[in-house]
């Protein structure tokens with residue numbers, strides 16, 4: 001009984017990609033903290049609203065892509081292609097999470113966070129997902145999906161959407177999503193090609209993609225280093241932490257330029273870049289809370 005319930009939850013968590021929806025909600029959490037300059041119990045509303053909407057978007061993405069997911073070893077054990085969840089049930093979860101997420105955002109945080117949440121949803125499922133079949137550069141417009149959730153938090157926390165800090169924050173997350181996707185391509189690009197999804201690996205060599213990834217990593221670091229110019233940290237040490245972390249990011253990934261490096265150690269690289277985003281968010285959070 002308990003085992004059955006757990007395996008149902010596990011399938012749902014893979015359908016809704018909780019492992020990604022949670023960090024996405026964390027960006028909203030961070031946006032809220034800096035938008036309001038403190039913390040309030042109401043932070044739960046934009047964070048849970050974005051988590052639910054992100055879960056709905058991921059479930060819908062897997063309905064949209066179940067045929068290509070079946071063609072890639074990386075994705076063929078996802079719940080729809082594996083037959084664990086029917087498309088009908090996945091659609092029911094999508095509608096339930098999307099309505100609940102939008103309603104929470106609208107009712108508790110206001111129309112603008114709800115609108116931005118829906119815009120992110122439409123961007124991911126209506127623009128990014130179909131673009132993956134048309135261009136190998138879909139991840140660049142796709143970065144908007146990473147840029148909006150922190151802005152939702154910022155606005156829900158009372159921040160002005162027209163404030164330069166909101167724009168700088170969005171830019172950092174926009175640029176930052178691109179290299180973690182390029183890193184994935186270095187590992188799984190050929191699988192994307194097999195499934196008929198446009199992949200940079202069919203146009204560029206791995207050495208070229210590594211260089212491209214490094215350029216985007218430098219751009220990510222630069223956009224982070226510029227943040228203190230737009231957002232007044234409460235403690236000088238926080239700005240130093242952002243600069244040092246960003247310098248370290250570039251130093252760690254300069255190995256991407258080594259022509260002798262046959263294959264990038266994917267797992268540790270992917271983990272490191274995600275750890276960097278996490279530490280930047282922790283820095284923002286601690287700066288407000290301490």
Ligand code: HEM
Nearest residue numbers: 019020023024027139142143144145146149177181184274
């Ligand atoms: C704020 C937004 C985002 C955050 C915090 C984030 C973070 C993450 C994390 C932590 C993972 C690893 C998940 C795992 O270990 O299973 C991941 C995977 C991934 N991310 Fe992102 N990501 C974001 C936005 C994006 C965007 C906008 C794109 C593409 C345009 C993207 C592309 C991917 C892909 C393709 C994977 C692999 C997915 C999978 O295997 O299911 N991400 N992301």
Ligand SMILES: CC(C)=CCC/C(C)=C/CC/C(C)=C/COP(=O)(O)OP(=O)(O)O
Nearest residue numbers: 020024050053054057058117120121124145
């Ligand atoms: C508020 C709101 C709606 C937020 C949306 C957040 C969200 C769903 C982010 C998506 C991140 C992601 C995994 C993109 C990759 O999709 P992919 O299709 O390239 O991945 P795949 O190839 O593994 O299927």
